[in-house]
Amino acid sequence: MDVTIRVHDLCRDYVVRSMFSNKTKRVVKALNGINFEVKKGEIFGILGPNGAGKTTTIKILATLLLPTSGTAKVFGYDVEKHPIEIRKRINLVMGGERNLYQRLTALENMEYFAELYNVPLNIRKKRIYDLLGLAGLQKERWSDKVETYSKGMKQRLQIARGLINDPDCLFLDEPTIGLDPIGARELKNIVKTLTRMGKTIIFTTHYMQEADELCDRVAILNKGTIVTIGTPTELKKTYTEKFQIDLTLTFITHDHLEHLQNLKHVNYVRVNELEKKTHLFIDTQACSEAVESVFNVLHGIPIQDVSIKKSTLEDVYVKLLGGEH
Structure with missing residues (x-):
């Protein structure tokens, strides 16, 4: 070398x-x-x-x-x-x-x-x-x-x-x-x-x-x-091997949301209601398994948009140094 x-x-x-x-x-x-x-x-x-x-x-x-x-x-x-x-x-x-x-x-x-x-x-x-x-x-x-x-x-x-x-x-x-x-x-x-x-x-x-x-x-x-x-x-x-699944829906019920939060490969679910649309942010470390489970739960609910984001170096930086400087 x-x-x-x-x-x-x-x-x-x-x-x-x-x-x-x-x-x-x-x-x-x-x-x-x-x-x-x-x-x-x-x-x-x-x-x-x-x-x-x-x-x-x-x-x-x-x-x-x-x-x-x-x-x-x-x-x-x-x-x-x-x-x-x-x-x-x-x-x-x-x-x-x-x-x-x-x-x-x-x-x-x-x-x-x-x-x-x-x-x-x-x-x-x-x-x-x-x-x-x-x-x-x-x-x-x-x-x-x-x-x-x-x-x-x-x-x-x-x-x-x-x-x-x-x-x-x-x-x-x-x-x-x-x-x-x-x-x-x-x-x-x-x-x-x-x-x-x-x-x-x-x-x-x-x-x-x-x-x-x-x-x-x-x-x-x-x-x-x-x-x-x-x-x-x-x-x-x-340090931060994870994914975020972002979905835009027309609506979601309380039962659907509770079911999503209890899925094996889902770490947490965040919901944002904006402009008469429901935005879901689902954090996971097993992307393919979580996507399959999430779509099964949401079967029958119209999904307008979906994207998947990987963790970034900024996530690593924040995890290691957050609150220390």
């Missing part, structure tokens, strides 16, 4: 001083002994509430923070001992509008960062053009100042900027924050393209559907500790 990142017993403490006295201080454990590995070419998601340690983890791996204890290695290089070697092969894109110069054009931003990363002159122009194209920025806007761009355009430019040194590993810290649904979808398509190019992506987000769709594996953090780690499918199966 080709591993890009190895993290072992990683800790990071912050000393918080009182605003009233420099002598009064307390230690906050941002990371409390976390362990994980990231494989080459993988999209690895780091999820968790505010203050869970997501950005701290990203910053340590990107050599912007030193750990208090433990080890973190990227491409086999220790983040404390060999930060320069790591920086040659990584880049970092933060959410929002940071790391761009608003009064410069897209081309000027890209040329500036190309110079910082010592991109060879003989390939610089082509790489800039290719990356702006990959990011989906229209050519007629390349010479416009970044301050005239929408949030989505700025974030796509940030992705292009983050690829200027052709990194093997790209850290994306909440890259879709503040984007509208179209902008977020475009950015996710870019991330998928990057993995097809062999890039390893470390991805933090608050959007569970986004992580469910994009990530090969995810780690859920809470209070500096990894609560669980695995593929979205594995986590859903382990």
Whole structure:
């Protein structure tokens, strides 16, 4: 197995001083002994509430923070001992509008960062053009100042900027924050393209559907500790393997409802009367058996609509962290 990142017993403490006295201080454990590995070419998601340690983890791996204890290695290089070697092969894109110069054009931003990363002159122009194209920025806007761009355009430019040194590993810290649904979808398509190019992506987000769709594996953090780690499918199966059967009926009797609630494979039944229609929401962990039993009970009652929903990564997140943050 080709591993890009190895993290072992990683800790990071912050000393918080009182605003009233420099002598009064307390230690906050941002990371409390976390362990994980990231494989080459993988999209690895780091999820968790505010203050869970997501950005701290990203910053340590990107050599912007030193750990208090433990080890973190990227491409086999220790983040404390060999930060320069790591920086040659990584880049970092933060959410929002940071790391761009608003009064410069897209081309000027890209040329500036190309110079910082010592991109060879003989390939610089082509790489800039290719990356702006990959990011989906229209050519007629390349010479416009970044301050005239929408949030989505700025974030796509940030992705292009983050690829200027052709990194093997790209850290994306909440890259879709503040984007509208179209902008977020475009950015996710870019991330998928990057993995097809062999890039390893470390991805933090608050959007569970986004992580469910994009990530090969995810780690859920809470209070500096990894609560669980695995593929979205594995986590859903382990923690919340369930289905919801949604039905729209013209009516339902009390006897039918009581019979449904007593079915072997039905966990619970919720009823909502809306616009002269009856909506049933039936929770089950044995979908095919429950569907057959439910339809037998409802025989003779006109069913106007039916749909089945699987559990989501958000269900896992809520089950593991609900009420703890």
